[in-house]
Amino acid sequence: WHPRLDVMLWTLALSIFLTTFTGIISSVDVLKNKPLKTLRQIDG
Secondary structure, eight states: OOOOHHHHHHHHHHHHHHHHHHHHHHHHHHHHSOHHHHHHHHHO
């Protein structure tokens, strides 16, 4: 077994991208739908 630098770098880059993308989408969702407003909608 030999570590492949190219595969490890691609995996690292993809992980960073997915984490950043998920964070941005979550932030946009929170900015669009305020948490208290969402909770009040669930309560009825």
